[in-house]
Each structure stands twice: as structure tokens, then as C-alpha cells.
Amino acid sequence: xxxxxxxxxxxxxxxxxxxxxxxxxxxxxxxxxxxxxxxxxxxxxxxxxxxxxxxxxxxxxxxxxxxxxxxxxxxxxxxxxxxxxxxxxxxxxxxxxxxxxxxxxxxxxxxxxxxxxxxxxxxxxxxxxxxxxxxxxxxxxxxxxxxxxxxxxxxxxxxxxxxxxxxxxxxxxxxxxxxxxxxxxxxxxxxxxxxxxxxxxxxxxxxxxxxxxxxxxxxxxxxxxxxxxxxxxxxxxxxxxxxxxxxxxxxxxxxxxxxxxxxxxxxxxxxxxxxxx
Numbered sequence: 001x002x003x004x005x006x007x008x009x010x011x012x013x014x015x016x017x018x019x020x021x022x023x024x025x026x027x028x029x030x031x032x033x034x035x036x037x038x039x040x041x042x043x044x045x046x047x048x049x050x051x052x053x054x055x056x057x058x059x060x061x062x063x064x065x066x067x068x069x070x071x072x073x074x075x076x077x078x079x080x081x082x083x084x085x086x087x088x089x090x091x092x093x094x095x096x097x098x099x100x101x102x103x104x105x106x107x108x109x110x111x112x113x114x115x116x117x118x119x120x121x122x123x124x125x126x127x128x129x130x131x132x133x134x135x136x137x138x139x140x141x142x143x144x145x146x147x148x149x150x151x152x153x154x155x156x157x158x159x160x161x162x163x164x165x166x167x168x169x170x171x172x173x174x175x176x177x178x179x180x181x182x183x184x185x186x187x188x189x190x191x192x193x194x195x196x197x198x199x200x201x202x203x204x205x206x207x208x209x210x211x212x213x214x215x216x217x218x219x220x221x222x223x224x225x226x227x228x229x230x231x232x233x234x235x236x237x238x239x240x241x242x243x244x245x246x247x248x249x250x251x252x253x254x255x256x257x258x259x260x261x262x263x264x265x266x267x268x269x270x271x272x273x274x275x276x277x
Contacts, residue, residue: 008195008205009064009150030064032097034152037215062193063205067149068098074105074159075117081156085118086268087215088154089126093226094218100127100145102153104160107132120262124228133163143168152205165206169198174206220273224252227269229261245270 006012006027013026037059071088073080085101092099103117115130122128129145131138142164145151153161162174193207221241224230230244230252238249255261 007061007064008193009066009152009203011065032064032066032095033061034063034066034069034091034095034097034154035059035061036091062154062207063150063152065150066097066152066205068100068145068151070100070102070145070151070153072102072104072153072155072159072161072164073118074108075103075113076105076108078156078158080118082118082264083268083271084156085121086265087272089121090218090223090226090272091215093228094215094222100129102142102155102164103128103130104164105132105134106130106137107135120265124265131164133160133167136167139164139168146202146204147199148201150203150205152207154207157208161206165196165198165204172196172198215272223269223273227265229265230255230269233261243273245273 006024010030011028012024013028014022014024016022069088069092071085073085080103089099101118101121106115109115117130118128127145129138129142131142146168153165155161162176165172165174166176193205196204196206198204218226224234224244233251233255236251237244237247239247242250242252244250244252252261252266256263256266
């Protein structure tokens with residue numbers, strides 16, 4: 001298993017060679033990383049024929065030394081995927097990275113639709129921003145969140161990450177793409193991660209859209225600790241350890257029945273625990 005040797009956000013020592021180029025001599029220790037298990041080069045079942053499953057995973061560091069993660073979803077085109085959002089939240093909770101949820105394309109909401117999209121996450125204590133790159137909605141609040149920090153914009157393709165950057169800082173002129181109507185999916189327009197400096201004290205890593213976010217180095221038995229609403233109930237179950245899925249006398253399952261834990265979040269937990277990372 002190996003991580004990428006150098007990624008955007010890394011601090012390095014280097015020596016200049018010819019004009020405009022140099023050689024990296026040392027990568028300094030990272031204070032934080034956003035990482036996932038790299039997608040296998042071939043289907044996992046096929047790869048397992050050649051090596052044990054545990055050896056098929058490699059760490060893929062997306063950004064190093066970041067201050068926060070902004071996960072961008074859209075209200076439509078493509079529709080939000082709460083399970084993927086929950087996976088990002090768990091990954092950030094596991095490494096104690098602050099996370100901001102950005103709900104983009106608010107201009108696409110119909111008048112009779114619920115405008116407080118993903119309100120559940122605000123109730124859980126996460127910072128949620130509602131934006132529209134087209135209608136220039138919510139941009140000043142988003143700019144304030146980004147100012148003075150190294151942030152990464154992550155999320156699926158087509159949700160408008162590059163469009164938001166263009167709306168915030170038009171001089172960036174980021175390329176934007178279209179949505180596949182047949183699949184309700186975005187097409188990759190950002191094909192490599194890039195570290196941008198739109199203001200003197202502000203750095204933003206723009207990353208390619210990810211259709212999968214597989215966990216790296218998270219123990220399934222610790223998964224409950226990364227769901228804030230479950231933490232008050234951990235340790236109150238009849239059995240220890242408790243998976244919170246089938247055991248009698250489970251305090252977490254009782255909390256779900258009593259409405260203290262949202263059923264959709266509990267479903268996310270169960271799917272992550274039972275179907276692997």
C-alpha cells in the first residue's frame with residue numbers, strides 16, 4: 001500500500017535547476033489530509049483472484065495540509081445523494097477536519113419545493129450554505145467561509161464546483177461542463193486537481209468530481225463514533241461491542257424508533273457497516 005508521494009497542498013523543500021524549474025528534495029510532514037481508498041484498476045472481484053482483497057486497496061491522498069472541506073451537492077441536475085454526503089462527513093469526522101456542506105443550483109428549485117434542502121445536516125450542527133452560481137445567491141457567505149484558509153471543493157461531477165469558483169472570482173475562468181440528461185450525472189470538466197489562489201490569503205483546491213468515495217483506514221467497529229447523533233447513545237447498549245444493527249437492547253436502535261436519530265442517517269450507517277467501505 002502506498003500513498004501519493006506529492007499532492008497539492010504539500011509543503012516541500014526544493015532546489016532550483018534551470019529557470020522556472022526545480023527538484024523536490026523533501027516533502028514536509030502533513031498536518032492534515034483528505035484521503036480515500038483509490039478505485040481499483042479493475043473490478044474488485046476480478047482483482048481478488050490475483051491478490052487478497054486487503055492488498056488491493058491503496059491510499060489516494062486528495063489534498064494535504066487543508067483547513068476545511070467543502071462538499072458541494074446540487075438540488076437538481078444531478079440530484080443529491082445523501083449516502084455519498086454521509087460518506088464525506090464520516091471521512092472528515094474520522095480525521096477531525098471541519099466540513100461545510102454547500103447546496104448549489106438553488107435557482108432550479110420550483111416554487112412548491114422544499115427550500116431548506118438538507119436541513120437535517122444543519123440540525124446535526126454542520127455548516128450548510130445555499131448557493132446559486134447562476135443567480136449569484138449565497139456567494140458572499142461562501143466567500144467569507146473560504147477567506148484566509150486552504151479549502152478543498154469536493155463532490156460529484158456536475159454539481160457546479162467550477163461554476164461557483166467562476167462566480168466568486170470571474171478571473172479564474174474555470175471550464176464548466178454539461179449534465180448527462182440520460183443519467184442525471186455530470187461530466188468531468190476538472191480532470192486534475194489544481195490549487196488556486198484567488199486572493200492573497202486564500203487557497204482553494206478544485207478537484208475532479210468523484211462518483212465513489214471509499215473509506216481509507218476506518219475501522220467498521222468505530223463507525224458509530226463518526227455519526228454525531230449516535231455518540232450520546234454509545235456505551236448504553238446491552239452488549240458491547242454492539243453493531244447497532246441486530247442486537248437486542250441496542251440504545252441506538254431505540255433512539256431511531258423514538259425519533260432521536262433520523263432514519264435516513266441510520267440507513268446510511270447500516271449500509272456503510274454491512275456493505276463494506
